[in-house]
Each structure stands twice: as structure tokens, then as C-alpha cells.
Amino acid sequence: MALRDIKNSLSISGNPITSEVTKWHENMPNYHIKHPQIVQSLEAKISENYPNVLLAGCSYNGVGIPDCIADGEKKAEEICLKL
Numbered sequence: 583m584a585l586r587d588i589k590n591s592l593s594i595s596g597n598p599i600t601s602e603v604t605k606w607h608e609n610m611p612n613y614h615i616k617h618p619q620i621v622q623s624l625e626a627k628i629s630e631n632y633p634n635v636l637l638a639g640c641s642y643n644g645v646g647i648p649d650c651i652a653d654g655e656k657k658a659e660e661i662c663l664k665l
Contacts, residue, residue, distance in 0.1 A: 611645055621637070621642050625637055634664070638654055638657045643656075
């Protein structure tokens with residue numbers, strides 16, 4: 583299913599070299615205690631070197647669906663401001 587989604591959305595049809603499927607049974611991953619500071623530092627470095635690249639997704643600002651939606655909306659607003 584994931585490979586089909588990647589092919590449909592990104593037009594990438596090659597096979598992965600490696601993959602891993604992990605199930606989180608009634609559990610969610612937890613961030614390191616300094617995660618917000620690490621993300622802030624990473625975003626600052628990316629902004630300096632790649633001003634048109636933004637980080638989005640569950641790896642950065644929340645793993646829950648509402649967090650991902652809010653982060654996506656925030657990043658979309660940032661993109662619109664740069665246009």
C-alpha cells in the first residue's frame with residue numbers, strides 16, 4: 583500500500599533497498615525531552631542553508647493526527663507567505 587501511494591503521489595516506481603514496518607499497539611512514540619530544542623535548531627540551520635525547505639510531519643511537531651494536520655496547515659501558511 584505504501585509503495586502504491588509513493589508511486590501515485592511522487593511518480594517513484596523503484597523498489598526500496600530496505601524497509602521496515604513497525605506496529606505501535608495501543609501506544610505512541612515518545613520524543614526525547616529536548617526534542618523541541620533539537621527541532622528548533624534543525625529548522626534554523628535548514629533555513630540558513632536551504633531557505634525554501636521546510637520540515638513537516640510526525641517526526642518534528644507531534645505524532646498524533648491532529649498534530650500532523652496542524653503542522654501541515656502551519657507549513658502551508660509559511661509557504662504562502664514566501665510566495
